[in-house]
Amino acid sequence: MDTSSRLSAYSEYTIKWATQDWEIEQAYKLRRRVFCDEQTLFEHDDRDVTDQSAQLLVALGGYGGWHEQVVGTVRIHPAGPSTWHGSRLAVDPNFRNRGHLGSTLIKLAVSSAHALGCRHFFARVQPQNEPLFRHLHWDRIGEETVCGLKHVVMEANLDHYPPCHDPVSGFVVRGYTPDYIDEIAPGLLELLTTQASAVAMERSTR
Ligand SMILES: CC(C)(COP(=O)(O)OP(=O)(O)OC[C@H]1O[C@@H](n2cnc3c(N)ncnc32)[C@H](O)[C@@H]1OP(=O)(O)O)[C@@H](O)C(=O)NCCC(=O)NCCS
Structure with a gap:
């Protein structure tokens, strides 16, 4: 690990449902950085009508239980009595491929919906991320165009996502352990x- 990545690492990451105003505010900011600035899918703001009813999830970087910064997010929303969708999955570029934050956000998204009676959980996945979702036990259902970009419609295999009944506490993922x-x-x-x-x-x- 180089010095720059050491400096931006946290000793642990908490993946939870967003409950605090600052968590929600930073999650929207992160989404703007990823979906507007990085991927240019939206011009100024990626928020839409779904955000009015969706539950936001966040990955928080911190030390010893002190939560310092939102470094990842996703949202879940019901689309029927037992059908849920996940969307707007984003991890800060400085925290990707480290600690499985994206995977753990997906895990809590599906498991917390499962606890609320979800029987089918779908997402429209950008094609470059299909291998990641397949690895996490999602099946390809079809294709759809979203924001002018081809997406793969995928469904989670709920057998691999046991219900999580305490999504506000969520999951804690161990982060960086100092070498010296x-x-x-x-x-x-x-x-x-x-x-x-x-x-x-x-x-x-x-
Ligand atoms: C997709 C994204 C959320 C993944 O977040 P992440 O925290 O880096 O993911 P993880 O660390 O949990 O990845 C888990 C594993 O999948 C691999 N992986 C990550 N992204 C992958 C991809 N696009 N394709 C294939 N494998 C991938 C990682 O290398 C890692 O492998 P490992 O288990 O051998 O270490 C992140 O890259 C991102 O925010 N991308 C930009 C926005 C985006 O594409 N959103 C998703 C829209 S569908």
Whole structure:
């Protein structure tokens, strides 16, 4: 891991239903960065009428239970008595391919809908992400065009997503473990080295 990725890493990530205003605000900001700026699917704002009834999920980076920043998000919404959809899955580019944040957001999305009586969970998946969803036990159902872009319609196999009845607590994923003691407590290593040298010197002069 290089120095820049070390600096942006957290010791743990909590994947949960968004409940706080700051979580919701940062999730929408992240979506704008990913779907407007990065993917240019929307011009200024990707929010739509679905957001009025959808449940937002967030991945929060933090230390020791202190939640600092939204680094990933997705939303779920019912589309019928036992049918749910997931959409707007996004992980901050600095936190992709690390700690399985996207996978864990998908896991909580489907498992929390399952606990609410969902029997069929669908998503329209961008083609480059189909292997990721297949890996997570989703089946290809068909194709649809969304925002002028071909999407793959996929359904989750609920056998792999046991109901989660406490989505506000959600799941905690272990993050970065420091390689060196000076990354945990800067200056501590220097202090210990100085003290050890002083003890060795004292012993040698006895
Ligand atoms: C798609 C996205 C959410 C994945 O988030 P992520 O946190 O990087 O995903 P994960 O770390 O959980 O990935 C799990 C695994 O799938 C792999 N993977 C991730 N994205 C993949 C993709 N598009 N295709 C194939 N494999 C992929 C990862 O390498 C990782 O492999 P590993 O288990 O061997 O380590 C993220 O890349 C993203 O935000 N992309 C831009 C927005 C987007 O495309 N949204 C989805 C719209 S359908």
